[in-house]
Amino acid sequence: QQPVQSPQAVILREGEDAVINCSSSKALYSVHWYRQKHGEAPVFLMILLKGGEQKGHEKISASFNEKKQQSSLYLTASQLSYSGTYFCGTGGSTLGRLYFGRGTQLTVWP
Amino acid sequence: EAEVAQSPRYKITEKSQAVAFWCDPISGHATLYWYRQILGQGPELLVQFQDESVVDDSQLPKDRFSAERLKGVDSTLKIQPAELGDSAMYLCASSLELGETQYFGPGTRLLVL
Numbered sequence: 001q002q003p004v005q006s007p008q009a010v011i012l013r014e015g016e017d018a019v020i021n022c023s024s025s026k027a028l029y030s031v032h033w034y035r036q037k038h039g040e041a042p043v044f045l046m047i048l049l050k051g052g053e054q055k056g057h058e059k060i061s062a063s064f065n066e067k068k069q070q071s072s073l074y075l076t077a078s079q080l081s082y083s084g085t086y087f088c089g090t091g092g093s094t095l096g097r098l099y100f101g102r103g104t105q106l107t108v109w110p
Numbered sequence: 111e112a113e114v115a116q117s118p119r120y121k122i123t124e125k126s127q128a129v130a131f132w133c134d135p136i137s138g139h140a141t142l143y144w145y146r147q148i149l150g151q152g153p154e155l156l157v158q159f160q161d162e163s164v165v166d167d168s169q170l171p172k173d174r175f176s177a178e179r180l181k182g183v184d185s186t187l188k189i190q191p192a193e194l195g196d197s198a199m200y201l202c203a204s205s206l207e208l209g210e211t212q213y214f215g216p217g218t219r220l221l222v223l
Contacts, residue, residue, distance in 0.1 A: 002152075030209065041114075041201060041214040042153065087152045095208045097166050100152030 003090045005101035012078050012108045020073040020104045022088035031071040032089040083108045112136040114215030116202050122221045128190035131218045135204030144187050145201040192222045
């Protein structure tokens with residue numbers, strides 16, 4: 001039930017945009033997005049729930065397509081601080097466990 | 111800002127030895143999770159507690175791993191005996207209730223020699 005993330009890695013210049021995709025073979029109730037820097041704990045970015053609206057947080061936003069069982073994370077005008085590995089965690093119910101993807105490594109160069 | 115606390119941050123042990131990790135969740139969080147993260151992969155749930163009760167331990171290798179949350183607050187994860195393949199980051203997370211946002215602690219990096 002592990003979701004599939006794409007791409008595996010992205011290299012950007014400051015100011016460029018990126019999209020990270022998360023796809024599941026199972027029906028989804030929620031999608032959780034995290035960013036993890038090397039050697040540190042994952043940091044929560046946002047949660048999207050079934051029937052909910054697209055979320056936004058500064059220049060980072062996300063969408064959730066329930067029918068396609070997919071979510072996308074949008075990073076606009078990327079900053080150096082955006083570098084890290086992005087994980088999506090998917091949940092099949094209100095009480096269920098999360099399954100995390102293998103991550104997308106994002107590198108932003110000046 | 112409240113945080114999840116974990117100790118130790120680093121642990122080196124020899125195979126066949128016992129190790130224990132401790133986690134103190136954010137105050138008031140009823141749900142506590144233990145994850146294992148192998149280098150280059152996403153976190154994998156080992157065990158999930160709601161207060162002092164285990165909700166999901168289907169991926170916990172019960173022949174060598176054990177976890178408890180006796181008073182429904184802090185928690186301990188134990189491995190006995192440790193094997194080479196147990197080398198990983200062990201992350202603890204907590205949430206107000208089941209299904210809500212999970213906040214991760216800094217993790218314990220385990221190296222088994």
